[in-house]
Amino acid sequence: MSTAQVLNAHSGITVLTVDFFDTMVTRTVAQPTHVFAVMEQLLVQKHGSRWAGVAYERVQAEHRARVAAAHTDALRDITIEEIAVELAVAMGLSATEQSTVISEEKSTEISLAKAVPAAAAIIAEAQTRGIRVLIVSDNYMPASHLVSMARAAGYSWVTPEHVIVSCEHGGFKHNGVLWKKVLEVAGVPAAQILHIGDDQEADNVQPSKLGIATHIDTRMRLSHRDMHNTSPDVLPLSRIEATQRDSMYESEWNVAHALGDGLVGMVVAAQVADVMNVVKQREVAGIHFAARDGWLAHQAWNKLRESGVALPLASYTAFSRSVIWRASLTELTPDNVGRFIGEDEVLTIARLERRVGCALSSLYRPDEEIDAQSARAVLLENDKQVVAASQQLRQRVLGYFELQGLLKPGHHIVVDLGWTGSTIADMADLITEATNGASTLEARLTGMYWDATPNRMRVSMHGYAMTEFESLDNNLRLLGVIKLMEALVTAPHGSVVDFADASQNFQPIFVETAPELFAYEKLMGRVGEAAIASALALVQGTHASGVTAKDITPTALWAAILQVGQSPRRDEVEALSIVRHVTSIDHEGDGTPLVASPPSSPKSFPQGQLPDLYNTLIHGHWLQGSLRSCSYGDDTRWIADEIGHRWPFMKSQWVSSQLA
Amino acid sequence: MVAIVMRTYERPVLLARAIASVQNQTFSDWELIIVNNGGNPAGVESVVSVARNTSGTSAITVLHLPERVGMEEASNQGLRASTSQYFAIHDDDDSWRPTFLATAVQTFSSHSNAAAVLTGVTRVHETFKGGKVWPEKHENFPLADSRLTYGRLIGGNTFPPIAALFRRSVLDAVGYFDSSLPVLGDWEFNLRAVRDGGFVFVSERLANYHTRTPESDRAAGNSITVGEDLHLRVKKELQERWESEMEPNGKSKGSFSREVEAEVAAAEAKLQAEIVAAARAQSQGRTIRRIARAVRHPKRTVRAVVRRVRPTAKW
Numbered sequence: 001m002s003t004a005q006v007l008n009a010h011s012g013i014t015v016l017t018v019d020f021f022d023t024m025v026t027r028t029v030a031q032p033t034h035v036f037a038v039m040e041q042l043l044v045q046k047h048g049s050r051w052a053g054v055a056y057e058r059v060q061a062e063h064r065a066r067v068a069a070a071h072t073d074a075l076r077d078i079t080i081e082e083i084a085v086e087l088a089v090a091m092g093l094s095a096t097e098q099s100t101v102i103s104e105e106k107s108t109e110i111s112l113a114k115a116v117p118a119a120a121a122i123i124a125e126a127q128t129r130g131i132r133v134l135i136v137s138d139n140y141m142p143a144s145h146l147v148s149m150a151r152a153a154g155y156s157w158v159t160p161e162h163v164i165v166s167c168e169h170g171g172f173k174h175n176g177v178l179w180k181k182v183l184e185v186a187g188v189p190a191a192q193i194l195h196i197g198d199d200q201e202a203d204n205v206q207p208s209k210l211g212i213a214t215h216i217d218t219r220m221r222l223s224h225r226d227m228h229n230t231s232p233d234v235l236p237l238s239r240i241e242a243t244q245r246d247s248m249y250e251s252e253w254n255v256a257h258a259l260g261d262g263l264v265g266m267v268v269a270a271q272v273a274d275v276m277n278v279v280k281q282r283e284v285a286g287i288h289f290a291a292r293d294g295w296l297a298h299q300a301w302n303k304l305r306e307s308g309v310a311l312p313l314a315s316y317t318a319f320s321r322s323v324i325w326r327a328s329l330t331e332l333t334p335d336n337v338g339r340f341i342g343e344d345e346v347l348t349i350a351r352l353e354r355r356v357g358c359a360l361s362s363l364y365r366p367d368e369e370i371d372a373q374s375a376r377a378v379l380l381e382n383d384k385q386v387v388a389a390s391q392q393l394r395q396r397v398l399g400y401f402e403l404q405g406l407l408k409p410g411h412h413i414v415v416d417l418g419w420t421g422s423t424i425a426d427m428a429d430l431i432t433e434a435t436n437g438a439s440t441l442e443a444r445l446t447g448m449y450w451d452a453t454p455n456r457m458r459v460s461m462h463g464y465a466m467t468e469f470e471s472l473d474n475n476l477r478l479l480g481v482i483k484l485m486e487a488l489v490t491a492p493h494g495s496v497v498d499f500a501d502a503s504q505n506f507q508p509i510f511v512e513t514a515p516e517l518f519a520y521e522k523l524m525g526r527v528g529e530a531a532i533a534s535a536l537a538l539v540q541g542t543h544a545s546g547v548t549a550k551d552i553t554p555t556a557l558w559a560a561i562l563q564v565g566q567s568p569r570r571d572e573v574e575a576l577s578i579v580r581h582v583t584s585i586d587h588e589g590d591g592t593p594l595v596a597s598p599p600s601s602p603k604s605f606p607q608g609q610l611p612d613l614y615n616t617l618i619h620g621h622w623l624q625g626s627l628r629s630c631s632y633g634d635d636t637r638w639i640a641d642e643i644g645h646r647w648p649f650m651k652s653q654w655v656s657s658q659l660a
Numbered sequence: 661m662v663a664i665v666m667r668t669y670e671r672p673v674l675l676a677r678a679i680a681s682v683q684n685q686t687f688s689d690w691e692l693i694i695v696n697n698g699g700n701p702a703g704v705e706s707v708v709s710v711a712r713n714t715s716g717t718s719a720i721t722v723l724h725l726p727e728r729v730g731m732e733e734a735s736n737q738g739l740r741a742s743t744s745q746y747f748a749i750h751d752d753d754d755s756w757r758p759t760f761l762a763t764a765v766q767t768f769s770s771h772s773n774a775a776a777v778l779t780g781v782t783r784v785h786e787t788f789k790g791g792k793v794w795p796e797k798h799e800n801f802p803l804a805d806s807r808l809t810y811g812r813l814i815g816g817n818t819f820p821p822i823a824a825l826f827r828r829s830v831l832d833a834v835g836y837f838d839s840s841l842p843v844l845g846d847w848e849f850n851l852r853a854v855r856d857g858g859f860v861f862v863s864e865r866l867a868n869y870h871t872r873t874p875e876s877d878r879a880a881g882n883s884i885t886v887g888e889d890l891h892l893r894v895k896k897e898l899q900e901r902w903e904s905e906m907e908p909n910g911k912s913k914g915s916f917s918r919e920v921e922a923e924v925a926a927a928e929a930k931l932q933a934e935i936v937a938a939a940r941a942q943s944q945g946r947t948i949r950r951i952a953r954a955v956r957h958p959k960r961t962v963r964a965v966v967r968r969v970r971p972t973a974k975w
Contacts, residue, residue, distance in 0.1 A: 049864045411713050440713045453793045456676035457707050460714035462684070469681065469755050469868060471784075472795040554758070 001215075003121040007129065010194040010213050015186045016126040017212075019173075019197030020137035020146055020163075022220040024119045025153045027112040030223040030241035033059055033230050039108040041232040043101070054091065054101065055230035061086035062140070075177050077166035080105070080140050106145055115153040116220055117249065122196060123155070136182055136195070138166045138173045138202060174202035179210050220245065222253050226567035228653040233559035236551045237262055240534075243545040255575040256526035263564045264296070264488050264527055265534025267446055270464055270557050271297035271415050272304070272539055273549040274444050278413055279312060285410025285439065287314035290424075291508070293417035293446075295491030296528055300535045307540075315404045317414070318496040318508035319397075321423045322586070326357070327397040328426050329390035332383040337376045347375045355586040357498065358382075358389035396499040398434050400506035406431060409438035417489055418445025418452075418463060419482055425458035446485070447561070449475045465557040473649035474558075480623035480650060481565030487579045487594050487622075489531075490524055495587045511587040515580035522578055566624050567652045573628045596626040598636035605639065614643055614650075624652060661689040661745050662761055662825065665738030667731060668752035670699040672707050673791055674870075679711045679720070681755035681868075687762040692720045693738040698728030732837035732845030739836065746825050749846070753870050754822035760866040764825035767862055775857040776826045778808060778819060780865035788876040801869055808859040810851065814913070815920030816895070817847035820869040830856050844894045 007013075018024045027035055036055035043051035065082045084098045093101065123133050135158065137146060143163035150158040164182055171177020186193055190211035197203025197214070198221055204214045223245035240262050248254060271294065275287055289298035298316045305311050325339060340355060341347065350366040352375055353359055360382045364370055370378070379386055401407055414424055421443050428441040441459055448463035450472075455461060466478050494516055498509040537543035538552065552560075564572065573595060582591035596617055599605045617623045627650075631640040644651040664682055668675045675694070682692050696704045701724045708722055723741055725734065735749055746765065750756070764777040771777065781801035787794045807818040834852035837845045853859075902913035909916065 049862070052864065440710075442714055450794055451792060453677055454673050454791050456680060457672055457710060460710055461680070462714065467680075467684075468677070468793065468795070469757075469784075470795070471798040473798075475795060 003118070003125045006122055006196070006215050007125055007131075007194075010215075012192060013131060013194040013213070014188050014192040015132045015134060015194075016123070017134045017136045017182055017186070017193055017195040017207075018119060018123060019195070019199070019203050020135050020139065020150075020165075022116070022198050023196060023203075023217065024116060024123070024135065024155070025113050025149055026116050026220050026242075026245075027109075028114060028239065028242050029112060029235065030238040030245065031225060031227060033227045034234060034238045035108055035112060036105070037230045037232045037235055037238070038112060039101075039104050040230075041235070042108060043104055044232075047100070054087075055232065056228075057087055057090050058083070058101075058105075059228055059230055061090055073170075075172070075175055076170045077138060077172055078140050079142070079167045080145075083140060106141070106148075109141070109145070110148050110152045113149040113153040115155065118217060118219070119196065120154070127157075132186075133162065134182065134186060135163045136165075136173060136178065136197075137163070138178070140167045141165065143168060172202070173197075173206055174199070176206045176209065179207050179212065182207075182212075183210065219249055222248075222569075222571075225563055225569060226652050229559075229563060229567055231555075231559060233553070233555040234563055236547045236556045237266060237560040237563050239545040239547050240266070240543070243543075247544065253571060254526075255571045256523050257530045259488060259564070259572065259575075260527040260530025261534040263560050264531035265538060266552050266557055266560050267417075267485075267489055268296045268300055268531050268535035269538035269549045270552045271444070271446065272300050272535060273552065274462075274464055275301070275314075275413060275415055276311065276539075278444065283410075284312075284413050284442075285408050286405045286412040287312060288317040288404065288406060288412060288414045289314055290414055290416040291316060291318040291320075291496060292491035292493070293486070293489050294415045296489060296531050296535070297415055299532050300539070303532070303536055304539065315406075317404045317406065318400070318510070319423065319427055320495045320497070323393070323397065323496055323498065324423050324426045324430065326390050327394040328430055329387060332380060332386050334376075334380065337379050340379060341372045341375045343372055345372050345375070346370070347372075349378065351586065351588060352378065354588075356386045356389055357393060358385045360385065393498065394430070396501060396506050397430070399502055400499045400508065401431060401434075403506060406441075407435050407439050409435065411440050411442060413442050413444055415444045416446075417485055418443065418447050418461075419449060419478075420451035421445060421448060421455040421459060421461045422451070424461075425455040428459040446489075446557070447478055449478045464554050465561055466554075476618065476647075476649060477562060477566055477654065480618050481561060483581055483594055483620070484565050484576070484622040484625060485561065487519070487524070487576065487581065488527060490520070490528070492520055492525065492528070495582075497587055513582045513587060513589075513591065515591050516582060519579045523575055524579070562654050565622070566650075566654050568625055568628055570628070570632070573625045576622070576625060577629070592620055594622045594625065595629050596621040598630045598633060598639065602630075602633070602636040602639060607642070610639070610642060610646065613639070614647060617643075618650075623650060628652075662687070662691070662765065663739065663742035663744035663747040663828070664690055664692045664750050665735055665742070665747065666692060666694045666750045666752055667697055667734040667738070668694060668699065668704060669697045669728065670703065671752055672703045673793065674753045674788070675704065676707045676711065677793070678750060678752045678755060679707065680714075682750065683711065683714050684758045685756065685761045686758050687765055690719060690761060691742055691744065693742050694720065694722045695734045695738040696722060696724045697731075697734045698725050730839055730842055730845070732841055732849075733839040735845070736836045736839060739831065744828055747828050747831075748825045749821040751821060753872075754820065755868040755870065756822065757866045757868070761825065763862055763864065763866055767860055768825070768827065771860045773857040774827065774860045775830045775853040775855075776824045777860045777862065778803065778823045778825075779862045779867050781820065781823045781867045781869050782865045784868050784870045785873055786870055786876075787873045790877075796873055800865065803861065804863075805861045808854070808861055810854050812920065812924075813847070813851055813854055814917045815922075815924045817844065817850065819850075820867075821846050822869055823867045824859075826853065827857070841894060841898075843891050844898065848898060 029035060036058045040051060040055040043054060062083045064086045065078045069076060069078045080102055084102050087093065087101060088098045126133055143160045143165050146163050146165060147158050147160055164185055166172045166178050169178055169181045173179060183190060193212045195203060195207045195212050195214045197216060198218050204216050207214055223241045244258050244261060298314060301311060301314050346369050348367050348369055349360055349362055349364050360378055362378045406412055416424060424441060424443040431439050431441060443459055443461045445461060445463050447466035448461060448468055450468040452461060452468050466474065493510040494512045496508040497511045500507040500509060538547060539549045541548045577595045579594040580591040581594060582589060617626050627640040627643060630636040666678060694708065704722060708720055712720055723737060739747060760779060763779060767777045781803055783799050783801040785796040787796055803819055806812060812818060830853050833856045837849045841848060899914040899917050902917060905913040907913050907916050
C-alpha cells in the first residue's frame with residue numbers, strides 16, 4: 001500500500017501516531033539486541049576486557065529489572081537506570097562505570113539509528129496534509145533520548161513534546177495503559193487518530209479497542225533472530241542481514257538470497273580468504289577445492305582471477321568418502337565390510353554390484369531384496385573380486401589425481417567444509433604412498449569436531465570457524481548443523497561415485513539424484529549464485545553492508561553458522577524443508593530430509609524415547625531446524641521444549657565460546 | 661622472539677593437537693622445541709613431519725632424549741637448545757587460543773621488567789578414550805592478580821605453565837628449573853621468578869589447561885590428576901627444605917609456605933561452604949516457585965505429569 005493510499009484510507013484523521021523502533025527508526029544491525037554487541041565492542045576497545053560479555057549481561061539485566069518491577073507494579077515500564085543497576089550488580093560496576101554504560105548505550109543507539117523509508121514517507125505526507133504527528137513507544141529510554149535518535153535518523157522536527165514513551169507514563173502500549181495517555185495528549189477523539197506500527201498486540205489490538213485506526217507493517221522485523229545471541233562476533237552477519245532487510249524492503253523477502261548473501265557468502269569468502277592468506281605466506285604445490293563443498297569457493301576464486309587479482313590456478317577436485325575408502329581397500333573383513341552397507345539398509349544384488357564395482361556371485365536373484373546382514377555375507381563371499389575392483393578403482397583415482405596435479409611433488413592445499421577430516425586423511429595416505437611422500441596434503445577446513453583429533457596425526461588440518469579445542473557444547477552444536485552446512489554449501493552436480501578409465505581421462509562420474517536436483521533447482525542454485533556474488537564483494541571490499549573478508553574472523557564465522565544453524569528464522573526452516581540428503585554409499589535412494597518431520601502422534605509420544613529422537617536428529621538431520629519445525633505446532637511444541645530442557649546447549653540461545 | 665618448549669612422552673594424538681595450537685597463533689615469530697622425553701622417536705617424528713607441512717617453516721626442532729628424565733630437566737634441555745627474548749612451557753596436552761602469544765608479547769611491551777605475563781585460563785575437562793579426545797566441560801580457572809604475588813604463591817602453585825610467557829632474562833637472574841624435582845618444579849621456579857619483576861595478568865582467557873577425567877586411558881593422564889600423592893609428598897619435602905631459608909618477614913620460608921597454605925585452605929573451605937549454602941537456598945527457592953507455579957497453573961501441571969507417566973507409544 002502506498003503512502004497516499006494509507007492516508008487516503010483514513011481520510012478523517014487529524015493525528016498520526018507512529019511507533020518508534022522498527023517502524024519509524026531502525027538500526028544498521030539486524031536486530032535490536034545487537035546494539036549491545038556494538039556497545040560491547042566499543043567499551044572493550046575504549047576500556048579493555050573488563051567489558052567483555054557486557055552485551056549478554058545487558059540482556060539479562062533488563063530481564064531481571066522487568067521481573068523486579070513487575071513485583072511492585074505489573075503495568076509500568078522500567079527505565080534505563082533500573083537496568084543499569086541490575087547490570088552493576090551482575091558485573092560489579094562502580095557508579096562511574098554505571099554512568100559509562102548508560103552513556104555508551106545511548107550514543108551507540110544514536111550512531112546506529114536510521115529512518116525507515118515507508119514511515120518517513122507517510123510522516124512527510126501527513127505533515128504536508130497538516131496532520132499532527134506523535135511518536136508512541138514502549139521503551140526504557142527517556143523521550144529526550146528518542147528525540148536524539150530521531151534527529152540522528154533525519155527527523156529534524158522531533159521535540160520531546162512529540163514523544164510519548166512508556167517508561168515516563170506508567171504503562172505500555174501492549175497493556176493498553178499508554179494509549180489512554182496518547183488520547184489525552186492528542187486531544188482529539190480516537191476516530192481522528194491513525195496509528196502505524198509493527199506489533200500486532202501493542203500497535204493493533206490495544207489501540208483498536210479504543211477506536212484508533214491502525215496500519216501494521218512488519219517488514220523491519222524480517223531480519224530478527226533470537227535476541228539472546230549478542231556476542232560482538234554476531235555483527236558481521238548482523239550487518240549483512242540489516243542490509244538485506246533494507247534492500248528487500250520494497251520487494252518480497254527472498255530467503256535464497258538472504259542465505260546466500262549472508263551465511264553462505266561468509267563461508268565462501270572465508271574459504272577464499274584463508275587460501276589467499278596461505279599463498280601469501282608460503283609456496284604451495286597446488287590448491288584444490290574439494291567437490292562439492294568447495295565448488296562455490298572455486299567459482300569465486302576463478303572470478304577473482306578473471307577480474308585481474310593475481311592468484312594461482314586452483315583445481316576443482318572430485319573425491320568422496322566412499323570413493324576414497326573403496327580405493328584404499330586392500331582387504332575385506334567382517335570388521336570393515338560394514339562400511340559398504342548401513343545397518344538398516346535393504347539392498348538388491350544389482351545395487352550391491354554397482355556399489356562395489358564388480359559382478360558378485362550369490363544365490364539371490366539380482367532384483368531380490370536382502371537385508372544388511374545378508375548383503376555383507378555376500379560381499380565377504382566375494383572378497384577377492386571386491387578387493388580387485390577396489391584396486392582398479394585406486395588406479396583410476398590416482399590417474400585422476402595426477403591429471404589434477406595432486407601428485408606433483410610438494411605441499412598441496414585442499415579446501416573443504418571438513419568435520420573430522422577422515423576422508424582427506426585417507427586421501428593423503430593414498431597420495432603419500434603413491435608418491436613415496438613427495439606429495440603432501442594440508443586440509444583447510446571450515447570446521448572440525450572432536451573426531452578430528454587422531455586425524456591430525458595423519459594430515460595437517462586447519463579448522464577455521466571451529467576446532468576440537470572448543471567446548472563439548474560447541475562440538476555438539478557443530479554436529480547439529482553439519483547437515484545444514486552440507487546442504488547450503490554445495491554444487492550443481494551430485495557426489496562422485498567412480499572415475500572413468502584412462503581412455504576418458506579418468507573423468508569423475510557424478511551421480512545425480514532426483515531429491516538433490518529438485519532442491520538445487522528450487523532453492524540451492526539461487527543460494528549458490530547469491531553466495532558467489534556476496535563472497536566476491538566481501539573479498540573485494542565492495543559488499544553493500546560494508547563488511548569485508550577481514551571482518552570474517554573465525555569467531556565471526558562460527559557466530560554466523562550458529563545464528564542461522566542454531567537460531568534459524570521460520571522462513572529459513574520452511575524453505576529448507578524441501579532438502580533431502582542422499583547419504584548412502586552409492587548415493588542411490590530418496591535420502592533423508594534435512595528438516596525431520598515431527599512425530600506422527602505427538603500427543604502419545606513417550607518421554608522415554610526422547611534420547612533416541614535427539615540422537616537421530618543430531619546425527620541424521622539438521623537438529624535445530626527440525627526442533628523449530630516441531631515448535632510451530634501446538635501438539636508438537638512440547639517435544640522441542642523438552643529437548644531444549646534436557647540438552648540445554650541445544651536451545652536456540654547460545655553465547656560466545658568465552659561465556660559458554 | 662618466543663621459544664616454546666613442549667615436553668612430550670608417548671602421547672602422539674595430544675602432541676599433534678598441541679602443535680596445532682602453536683601453529684594457529686596469530687603471532688608468528690616463534691620457535692618450537694619439542695622435547696621427546698625418552699619416548700619412541702618414530703611416533704614423534706611422524707607427528708612432527710605432518711605438522712611441518714602446515715607451518716612450511718623450519719621453526720620446529722625436536723630433541724630426542726635417549727632416556728626419560730624429569731619434567732624440569734626436559735624443560736631445561738629445551739630452553740638450552742633455544743635462544744629467544746621470551747619463553748613458554750607448553751605441555752603436550754594443553755593448548756592456546758590463537759591470540760595468546762600476540763597478547764602476551766604486546767603486554768610485555770608496556771611491562772618490560774615483568775618476569776612473566778599470564779592470561780586467564782579455561783580448564784578443559786576431557787576424556788581420552790580409544791585414541792580420541794572427548795571434551796567434557798569448560799570452566800574458568802580461578803586466576804587473578806591477587807593469586808600471582810609471592811605472598812600467595814608461597815602457599816602453593818596457582819596456575820598451570822600454559823598460562824605464562826616468561827622473559828628469558830629471568831633464567832639468567834634466578835636460574836633454570838630445578839631438575840631434582842619430579843613434580844612441582846614449575847611452582848618452585850615461579851617462586852624465584854616472581855621476585856624478579858613480578859607477574860602481569862591479562863584477564864582474557866587465552867590459555868586452555870586440559871585435564872583428563874579418571875575414565876581416560878591412563879597413559880593420557882595429567883601429572884596432577886594421575887599423581888596427586890606425589891604432588892603432596894614433594895610439596896612437603898620442599899617446605900622442609902625451605903625451613904633453613906629466612907624470609908624478609910622473619911619467618912622461615914618453609915613455615916611461611918605452610919602458614920599461607922593453611923590460610924588459603926581455610927578461605928577456600930569457607931567459600932565452598934558459602935557456595936553450598938547459596939545453592940541450597942536457591943534450590944529451596946526453586947521448589948517454592950515450582951509449587952507456586954503448580955498452584956497458579958493446575959492444568960499445565962497435570963499435563964506435564966501426564967506426559968511423564970504416559971505409556972510407551974510409537975514415533
